[in-house]
Amino acid sequence: MSADLTAARPSRRLSASPGHTRRFPRRRSLSRRGKLLFALPAGVFLLIFSFFPLAQLGRMSVSDVSARTLNSPWEFVGADNFVGSATQGSLVPAFGNTVVFVLIVTVIGLIGGLAAAILLSTSTWLSAFVLGLMVFIWALPPVVNGSVWKFLLGDAGLINSIITGIGLSPTAVPFLYDERFALLSVAIVNSWAVVPFNALVFRAAILGIPGETFEAARIDGANRWQEIWHMIVPAVRPTTLVLAVLTIVYAFRSFDFIFVMTYGGPGVATNTLPFLSYLQAFVRFDFGMGAATAVISVLLVLVLAVIYARSVRSEEAHS
Amino acid sequence: MSIVIPRADATASAPSSPQPRRKKRFEPVAGPLRVVLLLIYAVPILFIVLTSLKQPGDVISSQSSFLFTPTLDAYTNVLSTSGLFVAMQQSLVIAAGTTALTLLVAIPAGYGLARVDSRITTIGLGLLIVLQMVPQTANVIPLYQIFGAWGLLDQNAGVIIADTALLIPFATLLLRPFFRAVPEALEEAASIDGASIPRTFWSIMLPIARNGVATTGTLVFLLSWGEFLYAVNFFLSPGNYPLSALLAQQVSAFGINWPGLMALGVITSIPILILFTFTYRLLREGLTLGAVK
Amino acid sequence: MALKFSRSRRTRSLPLIGGAIAVSAALALTGCTPSSSGGAGDNGDSDTITVWHYFSDENQVKVMTDYKDLFEKNNDGVTVDNVFVPYDQLNSKLISAVGSKTGPDVVVFNGADASTLALGGALAPITDQWDGFDDKSEFPESVVHSLEGDVYAAQGYVNLLGLWYNKDILDEAGVQPPTTMDELNSALDAVTAAGKGGITLSGLPQSQGEWQAYPWLSSFGFNYDDPQAAPLEEAFAAIQDWTASGALTRESVTWDQTVPFQTWAAGNVAFAENGNWQIGTARSDAKFNYGVVPLPVGEDGQVYLGGEGQGIGAFSKNPELAWKYLEETYFSAEGQAIALKDVGSIPSRGDAASAPEVTDDPILKAFAQSLADNGANYPAPAVPAEAVADQQLAVGQVWSAVIGGQMTPKDAAAKLIADLEPLLAK
Structure with missing residues (x-):
């Protein structure tokens, strides 16, 4: 059914890659472009249920929308919401906090996830058990996980009991209520919660590597470290790219743990962009300003999206 | 975080072993690291379970000690909550429906985007990431309007559609590299043999990419099982709330029932563990199936 | 936008094929929704x-x-x-x-x-x-x-804050339940010297923090009709004296109103600034003798009437x-x-509030007295309706920063006055 559409335009990729067979050029270009039809249902579904809300968000960000005006026509105010959000002074520190938060969650989430996946890609009962625990954690809602860590990191909590018990510090460490530690603590707990996800996906990718690749390497005398560095890491590269993007995006929009553990405090020390957006839209009921802050985050991620999409294409063009 | 330190005993593995990769190697490093990993995840879980066995009054006073009189009150209370089983059934229906619908839409999309290189692919990928970024709270009000107009409020279908829309970008992005990893030569061979594209997709791509499909399916199920915001907003009757909303009921402005929250957390996660045990086996088998030539 | 719906166009058939496929797949997979009782939308039942x-x-x-x-x-x-x-x-x-x-x-x-x-x-x-x-x-x-x-x-009833005290700890330290700020401060000194915690309250950077902060702020003469930096600075300095002496833990910036009460009920802290709605929790969890006195905030002090x-x-x-x-x-x-x-809960009707159930109960009596002496509208009438949420958040955040030790009393007072000015002028 896609013949008319595709036959007229020979695939660009085909002509660009001489390494590929040219035996059936017509048929191949037909099938290649035709495969885009596979994405059609998703496209239609998202058009209705995701792009409409996204468009509304965009419209809201340039309108004056409060509880009073939400359900009446919105008045266009241009960039007022963006300016308002910026001039209230909370936007810039929130941006800084977001960068720190995203960095920590992404780095620990990815490295920890890959490490856990490699460690647990054996089929021992211990691996299965640990993986089961990690899935259990990932399945628990943030209100449970966050509360647990709030207890564990509290003055009378287990971690401080151990720290003071073995004499590492004479007094309890102010993990969650000192501005120097609070953001770090929440970010690390958030990474802890995201590692199971990355580990599961990495593990699936590692298990997909053909066994003979390893055997060949082993005959060549590669040690485990070389095996990881020269085989596993390159083989999971596409997965790593996707996970990096998903983790960054997750970190960029995550506010559940902040909500449960610090509520942005002490003061505004753990306010990040998504939390700020939540405060603006659902605590102060300034939907317009909340949408503006959310749009800023989306635009930041848009840059990331472009980088990802381009790097994926250039990388795959060589493969 | 150090991964594995190169060891001199690298050659200890016997090349004759059929699957040396799965055998015990480097236990001096990997073994202890595994135990560390175990502790990092087991301690909070232990804390959850211990808290669920406490009296509400003991939660604060015995935070870091094991000295308390255990009680099953929290579990008895939670299990006798009227509507617990309806809620569990609701969770199951929503999560299963969302998983099925999401996979139905995202698998072809992931495949399509993995096999076609054009500007459209680039744009598509970029858009998926942007959609992934939109805060869920921003979707509630517009979707409420759509569902209100289409009579989907207070219906499972409404929540399933909302959850699916939320998870399609995630699932598609995740599935794409798994399809990408299938050698194109396999498909070309099939098409030369005269197999149609859908047939190739069904009988070659899907079986080989099943690790990815199973993992993505598990993750989608987990996410929709725990989804809470849409459920609370789109169900108008409390009788329809799934477990995740019941969990929120333990936390109120007037008090938090810690043992109840933790007990419900444990109960909520048990079906997830059962599902995991199932897919864990799938993944192990996927290893040998993945070596199809 | 193409998707513009009105109620009259409410229909169960989906105009778009994609949507129809999706929905029917979902319906087929899931069966129907079990119960629809209580549905606000569909319920036309007049009874x-x-x-x-x-x-x-x-x-x-x-x-x-x-x-x-x-x-x-x-x-x-x-x-x-x-x-x-x-x-x-x-x-x-x-x-x-x-x-x-x-x-x-x-x-x-x-x-x-x-x-x-x-x-x-x-x-x-x-x-x-x-x-x-x-x-x-x-x-x-x-x-x-x-x-x-x-x-x-x-409101059918009001909720308000009082000062819960652990009688056992006070007796041990030889102090009486305080009726003035000075008495409270010396009681705090006495109990901390005895190795006990002084007071628990909420320092959460949001409306709960503001609700708990206002009695103390107002006791130094602060109010929203004419917000001044000087009384704020005094109040913040007093609070930081508490955190410095260990009477109040800085951890309270992460506490909503529930945890501090549970902490007090665990028995190692002398006082808790908390509400009448905790009577049940106190009865079940507090394994010591306890009582309530009105917050000792003096004549200027204001205690919000919530609920x-x-x-x-x-x-x-x-x-x-x-x-x-x-x-x-x-x-x-x-x-x-x-x-x-x-x-x-304290009845809002005058006749119900003067019933013997209230006046004979020592705990409810303390709350009723506080209501009569210091009760104040919540939110404060001087704050414009549109600005209430902003004002609560602004005060809560500064309150949290003061308890957390991020700001000096002077800076905190100056920042709060600067934050409040545009809000109150709306």
Whole structure:
């Protein structure tokens, strides 16, 4: 059914890659472009249920929308919401906090996830058990996980009991209520919660590597470290790219743990962009300003999206 | 975080072993690291379970000690909550429906985007990431309007559609590299043999990419099982709330029932563990199936 | 936008094929939704009223059930449906329901949010019903929520903060329950010297923090009518004295109002600034002798009168029956006695508040006295309706920063005055 559409335009990729067979050029270009039809249902579904809300968000960000005006026509105010959000002074520190938060969650989430996946890609009962625990954690809602860590990191909590018990510090460490530690603590707990996800996906990718690749390497005398560095890491590269993007995006929009553990405090020390957006839209009921802050985050991620999409294409063009 | 330190005993593995990769190697490093990993995840879980066995009054006073009189009150209370089983059934229906619908839409999309290189692919990928970024709270009000107009409020279908829309970008992005990893030569061979594209997709791509499909399916199920915001907003009757909303009921402005929250957390996660045990086996088998030539 | 829906075009058939496929797949997979009782949208039943609330505590749920039984007993054939909505979701759910012109018949909500909900169109004005209400003179003005000349809600009871004390600890340290700030400070010194915690309160950077901060701030002379930096600085300095001496832990910046009370009830802290709604928790969890005195905030001090507001949903199909429900439960002497018995909330009606159940109970008596001496409207009338949420957040954040030790009293006071100025001028 896609013949008319595709036959007229020979695939660009085909002509660009001489390494590929040219035996059936017509048929191949037909099938290649035709495969885009596979994405059609998703496209239609998202058009209705995701792009409409996204468009509304965009419209809201340039309108004056409060509880009073939400359900009446919105008045266009241009960039007022963006300016308002910026001039209230909370936007810039929130941006800084977001960068720190995203960095920590992404780095620990990815490295920890890959490490856990490699460690647990054996089929021992211990691996299965640990993986089961990690899935259990990932399945628990943030209100449970966050509360647990709030207890564990509290003055009378287990971690401080151990720290003071073995004499590492004479007094309890102010993990969650000192501005120097609070953001770090929440970010690390958030990474802890995201590692199971990355580990599961990495593990699936590692298990997909053909066994003979390893055997060949082993005959060549590669040690485990070389095996990881020269085989596993390159083989999971596409997965790593996707996970990096998903983790960054997750970190960029995550506010559940902040909500449960610090509520942005002490003061505004753990306010990040998504939390700020939540405060603006659902605590102060300034939907317009909340949408503006959310749009800023989306635009930041848009840059990331472009980088990802381009790097994926250039990388795959060589493969 | 150090991964594995190169060891001199690298050659200890016997090349004759059929699957040396799965055998015990480097236990001096990997073994202890595994135990560390175990502790990092087991301690909070232990804390959850211990808290669920406490009296509400003991939660604060015995935070870091094991000295308390255990009680099953929290579990008895939670299990006798009227509507617990309806809620569990609701969770199951929503999560299963969302998983099925999401996979139905995202698998072809992931495949399509993995096999076609054009500007459209680039744009598509970029858009998926942007959609992934939109805060869920921003979707509630517009979707409420759509569902209100289409009579989907207070219906499972409404929540399933909302959850699916939320998870399609995630699932598609995740599935794409798994399809990408299938050698194109396999498909070309099939098409030369005269197999149609859908047939190739069904009988070659899907079986080989099943690790990815199973993992993505598990993750989608987990996410929709725990989804809470849409459920609370789109169900108008409390009788329809799934477990995740019941969990929120333990936390109120007037008090938090810690043992109840933790007990419900444990109960909520048990079906997830059962599902995991199932897919864990799938993944192990996927290893040998993945070596199809 | 192409997707613009009106209620008249409400249809079950989906115009787009993709949507149809998706929905039918979903329906086929899932079967139908089990129960639709209590649905606010579809329920055309004229004898049913739906009540949205956020109570999950056992005793508070019992109040709702008792009211349901009471109203159903007095009115044959009428059904009351109590619908729980999580606290954090209630406001946004009400406001998004306005968009599709649905919603409950009766809303029980945090009284401080009355103006937000009224502005959002979620509440129906009840001015006529209220003016025609025989007993309205029993209600103090501070529990009636009006906006722009219309009444939108009233409160069947009030909640307020008092100073809970651990009598065992005070006896050991040889101090009496304080009645002034000086006495409180010396009591705190005495108990911390004895190795006990001084006081617990909430320093959360949001409305709960502001609610807990205001009695202390106002005791030094601060108010929203004429906000001055000097009394704020004094108050913040006093609080930082507490954190410096260890009487108040800086950890309280992560505490909502629940945890500090549970911490106090664990028995190692002398005082807790907390509310009358904790009576049940104290009874079950506190294994020591305890009592309550009014917060020792002096003549200037103000203690907010909080609690839930009750109003009628803007899209109620049966506003008459909804009003009747409010009249016979929340606003009646009989109903208020039920809430008093179940959870110890202070009745808002003058006649119910002077009943022996209140005046003979030593704990309720302390709260009632505080209400009479220091009770203040919540939110403060000087704050414009649109700015209430901003003002609470701004004060909460500075309060948290002071307790957390991030700001000096001087800087904190200056910042707060600067933050408040544009808000109060709105």
